Amino acid sequence: MAGIKDVAAEAGVSVATVSRVLNDHPSVSPAARARVVAAVAALDYRPNAVARSLRTDQTRTLGLVISDVLNPYFTALARAVEEEARALGYSVIIGNADERPELQDHHVRTLLDRRIDGLLMSPTDPGSGLMADAVRAGTPIVFVDRWVPGVEVPVVRADGRGAVADLVDHLLRLGHRRLAIIAGPAATTTGSERVDAFRDALRERGVALPDAYIGQGDFQAESGRRAAERFLALPEPPDAVFAADNLMALGALDAIRARGLSVPGDIALAAFDDIPWFVHTDPPITAIAQPTEELGRAAVRALAERIAGRVPPSLTLPARLVVRRSCGAPPPADQPHPQPIARRSDP
Amino acid sequence: MAGIKDVAAEAGVSVATVSRVLNDHPSVSPAARARVVAAVAALDYRPNAVARSLRTDQTRTLGLVISDVLNPYFTALARAVEEEARALGYSVIIGNADERPELQDHHVRTLLDRRIDGLLMSPTDPGSGLMADAVRAGTPIVFVDRWVPGVEVPVVRADGRGAVADLVDHLLRLGHRRLAIIAGPAATTTGSERVDAFRDALRERGVALPDAYIGQGDFQAESGRRAAERFLALPEPPDAVFAADNLMALGALDAIRARGLSVPGDIALAAFDDIPWFVHTDPPITAIAQPTEELGRAAVRALAERIAGRVPPSLTLPARLVVRRSCGAPPPADQPHPQPIARRSDP
DNA sequence: CTGAAAGCGCTTACAG
DNA sequence: CTGAAAGCGCTTACAG
Numbered sequence: 001m002a003g004i005k006d007v008a009a010e011a012g013v014s015v016a017t018v019s020r021v022l023n024d025h026p027s028v029s030p031a032a033r034a035r036v037v038a039a040v041a042a043l044d045y046r047p048n049a050v051a052r053s054l055r056t057d058q059t060r061t062l063g064l065v066i067s068d069v070l071n072p073y074f075t076a077l078a079r080a081v082e083e084e085a086r087a088l089g090y091s092v093i094i095g096n097a098d099e100r101p102e103l104q105d106h107h108v109r110t111l112l113d114r115r116i117d118g119l120l121m122s123p124t125d126p127g128s129g130l131m132a133d134a135v136r137a138g139t140p141i142v143f144v145d146r147w148v149p150g151v152e153v154p155v156v157r158a159d160g161r162g163a164v165a166d167l168v169d170h171l172l173r174l175g176h177r178r179l180a181i182i183a184g185p186a187a188t189t190t191g192s193e194r195v196d197a198f199r200d201a202l203r204e205r206g207v208a209l210p211d212a213y214i215g216q217g218d219f220q221a222e223s224g225r226r227a228a229e230r231f232l233a234l235p236e237p238p239d240a241v242f243a244a245d246n247l248m249a250l251g252a253l254d255a256i257r258a259r260g261l262s263v264p265g266d267i268a269l270a271a272f273d274d275i276p277w278f279v280h281t282d283p284p285i286t287a288i289a290q291p292t293e294e295l296g297r298a299a300v301r302a303l304a305e306r307i308a309g310r311v312p313p314s315l316t317l318p319a320r321l322v323v324r325r326s327c328g329a330p331p332p333a334d335q336p337h338p339q340p341i342a343r344r345s346d347p
Numbered sequence: 348m349a350g351i352k353d354v355a356a357e358a359g360v361s362v363a364t365v366s367r368v369l370n371d372h373p374s375v376s377p378a379a380r381a382r383v384v385a386a387v388a389a390l391d392y393r394p395n396a397v398a399r400s401l402r403t404d405q406t407r408t409l410g411l412v413i414s415d416v417l418n419p420y421f422t423a424l425a426r427a428v429e430e431e432a433r434a435l436g437y438s439v440i441i442g443n444a445d446e447r448p449e450l451q452d453h454h455v456r457t458l459l460d461r462r463i464d465g466l467l468m469s470p471t472d473p474g475s476g477l478m479a480d481a482v483r484a485g486t487p488i489v490f491v492d493r494w495v496p497g498v499e500v501p502v503v504r505a506d507g508r509g510a511v512a513d514l515v516d517h518l519l520r521l522g523h524r525r526l527a528i529i530a531g532p533a534a535t536t537t538g539s540e541r542v543d544a545f546r547d548a549l550r551e552r553g554v555a556l557p558d559a560y561i562g563q564g565d566f567q568a569e570s571g572r573r574a575a576e577r578f579l580a581l582p583e584p585p586d587a588v589f590a591a592d593n594l595m596a597l598g599a600l601d602a603i604r605a606r607g608l609s610v611p612g613d614i615a616l617a618a619f620d621d622i623p624w625f626v627h628t629d630p631p632i633t634a635i636a637q638p639t640e641e642l643g644r645a646a647v648r649a650l651a652e653r654i655a656g657r658v659p660p661s662l663t664l665p666a667r668l669v670v671r672r673s674c675g676a677p678p679p680a681d682q683p684h685p686q687p688i689a690r691r692s693d694p
Numbered sequence: 695c696t697g698a699a700a701g702c703g704c705t706t707a708c709a710g
Numbered sequence: 711c712t713g714a715a716a717g718c719g720c721t722t723a724c725a726g
Contacts, residue, residue: 001484003703014713019705027711044480049460050406051703053397054718069426072419079416082443091457093440096429110438113396133391137348221623253627276568280600282629350719361697366721374695398719401702 002043010039022047053115062303063111063119065095065104067146067188068219071247072275073292074122077144080296081120088304090117099185099219101125112139118303122146125187140306144299145290146189154312156299157189158290158319160272164197164242165204166321167270167288171240172205174328176268180213180238182227182248191219194244194272213238217248224248228255232267240268240327246275249285268327272319284324291317349390357386369394400462409439409650410458410466412451414493414535415566416443418594419622420639421469424491427643428467435651437464446532446566448472459486465650469493472534487653491646492637493536501659503646504536505637505666507619511544511589512551513668514617514635518587519552521675523615527560527585529574529595538566541591541619560585564595571598579606579614587615587674593622596632615674619666631671638664 004022008015013032020028021036028036039045053059062085066074078094085092093116095107104124108131111119118140121131126148135141135153143155171179181198184191199209212234215227224243228251231238243249249271256263263269263283271278274289298315305312323329351369355362360379367375368383375383386392400406409432413421425441432439440463442454451471455478458466465487468478473495482488482500490502518526528545531538546556559581562574571590575598578585590596596618603610610616610630618625621636645662652659670676 005703015704016706016713016715017711020712023705025706029711032711046456046460048401048462048703050397050400050462051718052705054395054401054720055703055705057718059397069422070419072417075416075422079443079445086453091440091461093438096426098426106433109393113393114438115395115397250623250627257627276597277624277628280597280604280628281624282627352719362720363697363699363722364695367696370721372722376695379695395719398702399721401704402719402721404702 002045004045004047006043007036007039007045010043011035057115058117059115060090061114061116062090062092062300063095063107063114063116064092065097065107065111065119065121065123067097067099067104067122067124068247069094069096069098071219071245071273072277073246073273073290076292077122077296080293081144081300084297084300088300090300090304092120097124099124101127105130108134118142118307120144120299120303123148123188125185126150140303142299142303142306142312144295149189154302154306154314156295156302156315157317158295159316160194160288160290160319161197161200163288163319163321164194164272165201167242167286168198168201168205168207170286170321170323170329171242171268171270171327172207174268176240176327177207178213178236178238179207179209179240179242180215180231181209182215182217182224182241182243182252184217184219184244184248186216188219190272191244198242217244219245219247221247221251221254224251225255226251228252229259232256232259232261238267240270243269243271246271246273246278246287249287253281253285263326264328270327274322278324281326283326285326286324286329287322288319289322290319349392351392351394353390354383354386354392357390358382404462405464406462407437408461408463409437409647410442410455410461410463411439412442412444412454412458412466412468412470414444414446414451414469414471415594416441416445418566418592418620419624420593420620420637423639424469424643427640428491428647431644431647435647437647437651439467444471446471448474452477455481465489465654467491467646467650470495470535487650489646489650489653489659491642496536501649501653502661503642503649504661504663505642506663507541507635507637507666508544508547510635510666510668511541511619512548514589514633515545515548515552515554517633517668517670517676518589518615518617518674519554521615523587523674524554525560525583525585526554526556526587526589527562527578528556529562529564529571529588529590529599531564531566531591531595533563535566537619538591545589564591566592566594568594568598568601571595572602573598575599575602576606579603579608585614587617590616590618593618593620593625593634596634600628600632610673611675617674621669625671628673630673632673633671633676634669635666636669637666 004015008018021033082092097104122145141153147155183195186192202209217223270286272288274287278285302312351362355365368380429439444451469492488500494502530542533539549556564570564574617633619635621634625632649659
């Protein structure tokens with residue numbers, strides 16, 4: 001593979017001059033520039049990004065550590081992140097933590113070793129202190145979606161409190177009274193916040209949330225299934241279940257169906273996170289939709305700010321309730337196709 | 348951030364010795380090793396992977412270019428790839444081509460510039476010759492799922508011919524006679540192969556496949572919707588539609604529903620690629636399942652072979668038909684939950 | 695077993 | 711405008 005020396009030789013200039021035209025440095029004569037450009041084309045030369053990074057101390061690379069690539073929410077987030085990053089001239093390396101703290105640590109460490117310019121994290125876990133160390137060492141970091149209390153880093157996330165309250169109203173209006181929730185891991189902010197929001201909304205409306213109606217999940221389908229099975233085995237099972245993410249909703253639906261029960265006839269079901277498939281499940285599932293794409297883009301912009309040495313503020317965008325039929329309501333009359341299906345943001 | 352020199356100073360040895368213990372070189376005295384280990388811990392030293400890569404000319408990084416991250420099939424593939432790669436000591440950088448040739452080129456160029464050790468591709472497009480150039484230049488490459496004819500590279504993929512024939516039999520047995528297909532882009536191998544397999548299976552069974560029954564899609568939901576709308580507007584619409592991927596099936600389902608028609612009552616629907624949600628759509632969708640995880644792992648192993656200078660053979664694994672209710676058949680009696688839902692492969 | 699030194703492929707003051 | 715040279719943080723023959 002041709003190196004900068006080959007190009008210099010071919011163009012009859014020094015490597016310094018080649019480097020200057022490569023980096024659009026102004027002080028290069030038109031003649032020299034032309035010869036270099038021709039040599040680059042002739043040799044099909046491509047600068048070695050590794051060498052360049054070592055010299056300039058920047059990799060033009062961002063790290064993104066997400067909790068689960070198989071979750072459509074994170075996949076949509078990752079896509080938006082990559083798009084905005086590309087627009088700003090960055091590549092992004094995704095690390096999939098699979099909701100496993102050790103794997104998360106592995107990825108953070110690897111990313112740091114590779115000297116990424118900045119790190120975007122949706123932490124699975126408060127972690128081993130690795131993140132705190134990185135912050136202290138000056139690595140630009142911003143949290144997206146989930147965050148770690150106590151780690152002083154900007155966070156870009158959705159606020160689901162309003163939407164959760166809307167959901168509770170919706171459920172009560174439809175006559176449900178025994179409302180249960182399948183929570184995410186308490187170690188994650190989204191795990192605890194969603195339960196808190198649900199519990200608070202219930203209390204404000206004079207409804208209790210017994211412990212037996214709080215299922216402990218881990219944001220994976222299998223845990224949703226188990227939690228739902230436990231609910232259904234109760235002497236007095238809930239008449240509505242709210243799953244704190246889409247995968248646990250999938251598992252719950254599976255468990256309910258396996259028991260021969262129907263949604264929403266026997267039990268209502270709703271989920272946090274909206275995904276295209278919810279339009280076509282049986283029945284279509286009422287969900288709380290996050291502004292995922294905006295979150296991803298805003299997080300990248302905030303990280304770019306941090307890299308530039310500025311201190312971007314945290315940002316919270318509202319989530320919203322999308323009513324479908326899984327809680328018993330007829331779909332709103334003005335929505336012939338309840339929700340637009342997966343559409344690209346570009347043509 | 349501490350460098351190797353700081354460690355050397357702290358341990359009272361040369362950087363060469365530090366490097367040796369870092370790389371587990373045998374000829375280091377136990378005493379020196381101990382001092383270095385202590386210094387590394389004291390300074391919280393982590394070797395700079397960029398510098399190491401420049402020196403050793405290997406990045407221990409694999410590139411993976413997929414066609415669409417929002418497609419659960421590719422997301423599952425990417426996860427398997429990352430897992431196997433990690434087991435072999437590699438990181439993987441994913442590039443999402445979004446089914447756009449220019450984006451695909453952008454990613455392979457970026458990956459090449461970063462001097463990845465090898466490239467795994469599921470090409471969106473035969474491409475601009477970039478891949479052929481890379482092969483000629485000696486970059487280890489292997490194709491997964493899709494490939495480019497004429498580019499001499501090992502390919503790891505699934506063979507759907509048998510499963511497609513099984514599907515056609517299934518459809519005919521249920522009384523469907525006007526079978527249509529929503530194809531992927533003809534520029535992709537999976538786009539053309541699936542139509543060919545379908546057409547051949549029909550011909551062998553004496554059934555014609557009129558041009559009007561071949562919808563042209565692009566593997567995106569929206570194109571599936573449009574193709575289905577066109578089918579339904581035909582004087583004699585098909586009574587069964589086979590979508591060549593899961594996203595187009597989603598779009599088709601949307602279009603059929605919007606028209607007030609029912610599946611399978613009015614029209615049967617099947618898809619290539621099985622995903623967890625198909626169990627819970629209304630109705631559950633009959634699909635052709637690929638051994639996705641095996642494909643991802645096998646592809647990484649093949650790439651590692653190539654990197655090691657060997658020439659791994661291409662590999663083709665069979666896909667299989669998973670019957671559910673979208674074509675009109677009752678679910679097999681021995682399958683209470685038709686398919687296991689999304690389960691992790693690890694505990 | 696150990697260290698001094700060269701070198702990976704670039705960029706960038708510095709001098710001219 | 712241009713080039714010689716230093717240096718980014720490592721690894722690895724080479725000599726001892």
